[in-house]
Amino acid sequence: MNITSEDVVEYLDGVHKYQNYYMERCVFHSPDNNPSLRVSDFGYKCLSCGVRGSLVRLYNEVSGRIVVKKNLITHHLLSGVSGRNNLAQSKP
Ligand SMILES: [Zn+2]
Numbered sequence: 001m002n003i004t005s006e007d008v009v010e011y012l013d014g015v016h017k018y019q020n021y022y023m024e025r026c027v028f029h030s031p032d033n034n035p036s037l038r039v040s041d042f043g044y045k046c047l048s049c050g051v052r053g054s055l056v057r058l059y060n061e062v063s064g065r066i067v068v069k070k071n072l073i074t075h076h077l078l079s080g081v082s083g084r085n086n087l088a089q090s091k092p
Helices: 005-009 055-064
Strands: 022-024 037-040 043-046
Touching: 005 022, 005 037, 005 055, 043 055
Parallel strands: none
Antiparallel strands: 022 037, 037 043
């Protein structure tokens, strides 16, 4: 299967076409408000988060599943605050 950058960018968002490559929103980090994923026939590289790889890999990634969904991150409140109010004030 011969995959070109055109096949890949069909699945991507915010595509800007340049002379011999495309820039679009990165699917590996979000939000990517400033399209920083560069895709050419030789592969892809994100200028923001640094991921890179082959065109085929990116194609599998974007055509198989959409990765732009935000991960639900649960923040655990740090409740174990160590008390500092029991410092012994020893006066001479
Ligand atoms: Zn990225």
